[in-house]
Amino acid sequence: MIYAYDTDHFKILVVDDDDTILKLIQRFLGDQGYQVDTTLSGKRAVEKERESRYDLVILDLVLPDMNGLEVLKTLKKEDSSVSVLIMTGHGKIETAVQAMKLGADDYLQKPFKSLDVLLMAIKRIKEYRDLRAECTYLKEQLNETYSLNNIIGRSRKITDIFQLIRKVAPLNSTVLIEGESGTGKELIARAIHQYSERKESRFVAINCGAIPVTLLESELFGYERGAFTGAVQEKKGYFEAADAGTIFLDEISEMDLALQVKLLRVIQEKKFQRIGGTREIATDVRIIASTNRNLDQEVLQNRFRKDLYYRINVIKITVPPLRERQEDIPLLSYYFVKKYNEEFGRNIRSISSKVINAFLNHRWDGNVRELENVVEHAVAMTESEEIYPHDLPKNVFSLDTERETHSPLLHFDEAKRQFEKQYLEGILEMTKGNVTEASRVSSIPRQNIYEKIRKLKIDPNRFR
Numbered sequence: 001m002i003y004a005y006d007t008d009h010f011k012i013l014v015v016d017d018d019d020t021i022l023k024l025i026q027r028f029l030g031d032q033g034y035q036v037d038t039t040l041s042g043k044r045a046v047e048k049e050r051e052s053r054y055d056l057v058i059l060d061l062v063l064p065d066m067n068g069l070e071v072l073k074t075l076k077k078e079d080s081s082v083s084v085l086i087m088t089g090h091g092k093i094e095t096a097v098q099a100m101k102l103g104a105d106d107y108l109q110k111p112f113k114s115l116d117v118l119l120m121a122i123k124r125i126k127e128y129r130d131l132r133a134e135c136t137y138l139k140e141q142l143n144e145t146y147s148l149n150n151i152i153g154r155s156r157k158i159t160d161i162f163q164l165i166r167k168v169a170p171l172n173s174t175v176l177i178e179g180e181s182g183t184g185k186e187l188i189a190r191a192i193h194q195y196s197e198r199k200e201s202r203f204v205a206i207n208c209g210a211i212p213v214t215l216l217e218s219e220l221f222g223y224e225r226g227a228f229t230g231a232v233q234e235k236k237g238y239f240e241a242a243d244a245g246t247i248f249l250d251e252i253s254e255m256d257l258a259l260q261v262k263l264l265r266v267i268q269e270k271k272f273q274r275i276g277g278t279r280e281i282a283t284d285v286r287i288i289a290s291t292n293r294n295l296d297q298e299v300l301q302n303r304f305r306k307d308l309y310y311r312i313n314v315i316k317i318t319v320p321p322l323r324e325r326q327e328d329i330p331l332l333s334y335y336f337v338k339k340y341n342e343e344f345g346r347n348i349r350s351i352s353s354k355v356i357n358a359f360l361n362h363r364w365d366g367n368v369r370e371l372e373n374v375v376e377h378a379v380a381m382t383e384s385e386e387i388y389p390h391d392l393p394k395n396v397f398s399l400d401t402e403r404e405t406h407s408p409l410l411h412f413d414e415a416k417r418q419f420e421k422q423y424l425e426g427i428l429e430m431t432k433g434n435v436t437e438a439s440r441v442s443s444i445p446r447q448n449i450y451e452k453i454r455k456l457k458i459d460p461n462r463f464r
């Protein structure tokens with residue numbers, strides 16, 4: 001489970017100029033099972049980090065011996081993977097935003113309403129770190145469980161498809177693969193072929209939407225010499241080329257009605273004639289078809305033959321859009337980083353948690369293909385070993401978050417709005433969109449949460 005939650009082995013250093021606060025936080029977090037050290041000095045904080053390598057440093061920006069931002073910079077230089085949670089006095093949002101720019105993970109305003117607020121922030125940071133660690137691990141272990149023939153995924157929806165592929169591959173039945181553009185339909189078709197006894201023979205893919213009708217017919221069935229002007233020599237079509245193998249009819253809904261009749265005949269009789277020929281040619285081909293349109297609708301509108309639909313819809317695989325299987329996003333992202341590292345000779349090691357978070361919140365209308373393109377772009381653009389928000393195309397990293405990273409001088413109201421939004425979204429994510437629970441952990445009255453959600457245009461359903 002990605003979000004497995006244990007507090008063991010999570011080492012925290014708290015840095016604050018107020019001893020009372022240090023003791024309070026240490027006791028509170030200690031009770032939650034965290035290992036907590038404290039120090040009053042910025043210099044000492046840097047030394048301790050060097051000695052002990054903490055997972056998280058909770059840092060007050062006001063310290064007696066060093067500027068908090070300097071401490072943050074040095075910590076990050078020492079160990080770029082350390083997480084830093086900033087504590088800032090009331091009304092010091094601008095400094096906090098500056099700290100975020102320098103790589104802090106989050107910030108809290110003091111005094112806290114309750115220590116639970118602190119706990120929530122730590123949990124969120126820990127989740128990011130777990131996610132990152134898990135992804136690094138998975139990256140090296142892209143094993144059978146999370147991948148089948150280059151199809152990557154760990155969500156229930158996709159692993160169910162893995163099972164289905166294994167189950168239907170050995171059969172000769174026609175398979176219909178339905179799904180939005182970029183969801184991986186062709187990958188699935190190839191996997192079915194690979195897992196079948198036909199794998200030594202050819203897999204021939206034809207995009208029915210991309211080839212003009214007349215050409216498509218001759219591509220599929222071939223022609224005899226003299227069949228039409230220009231047919232100076234006989235030519236085999238795909239049905240012959242794919243004999244004993246698999247034919248993948250991509251975007252079958254685009255096929256012309258007359259050609260649909262011919263295809264139906266091949267499926268029923270397992271034989272066909274070349275264009276301009278009379279000879280019956282027997283064919284042993286498995287047909288896999290795909291569509292990103294709803295074929296039921298196409299049939300109703302008389303754009304697709306009902307009898308053909310029944311023939312190809314023997315086994316249907318419906319591939320869910322990426323936004324319905326968000327758990328796959330981190331895994332896929334790392335998979336593509338690896339892929340483009342190899343392709344571009346780069347050595348990018350990680351994806352910043354802000355980027356992963358932006359990915360989790362993006363709509364991905366272009367599905368996995370869009371994600372792949374975004375990662376490819378980022379791998380090409382980034383100048384460091386980690387992918388940061390500014391390496392992403394603008395549409396993926398939302399304006400809100402972008403403003404926060406690029407302009408430290410925000411109007412106070414805007415900074416506050418952003419903070420509230422981020423904070424509430426964090427809490428709703430943890431509580432899976434349960435407002436009552438969110439109210440309990442944050443100590444914000446339920447009614448106020450509803451009001452803020454409405455004002456900040458947060459959709460709680462998104463977290464369910």
Ligand SMILES: Nc1ncnc2c1ncn2[C@@H]1O[C@H](COP(=O)(O)OP(=O)(O)OP(=O)(O)O)[C@@H](O)[C@H]1O
Nearest residue numbers: 150151152180181182183184185186187292368369
């Ligand atoms: N689960 C996945 N794991 C790894 N790569 C994937 C996955 N799904 C899709 N891809 C990649 O995304 C891209 C699009 O996949 P594919 O061509 O199979 O989609 P499609 O559903 O056929 O799209 P279209 O309807 O636009 O033809 C490919 O580069 C493919 O390798």
Ligand SMILES: [Mg+2]
Nearest residue numbers: 182185186250
């Ligand atoms: Mg395709």
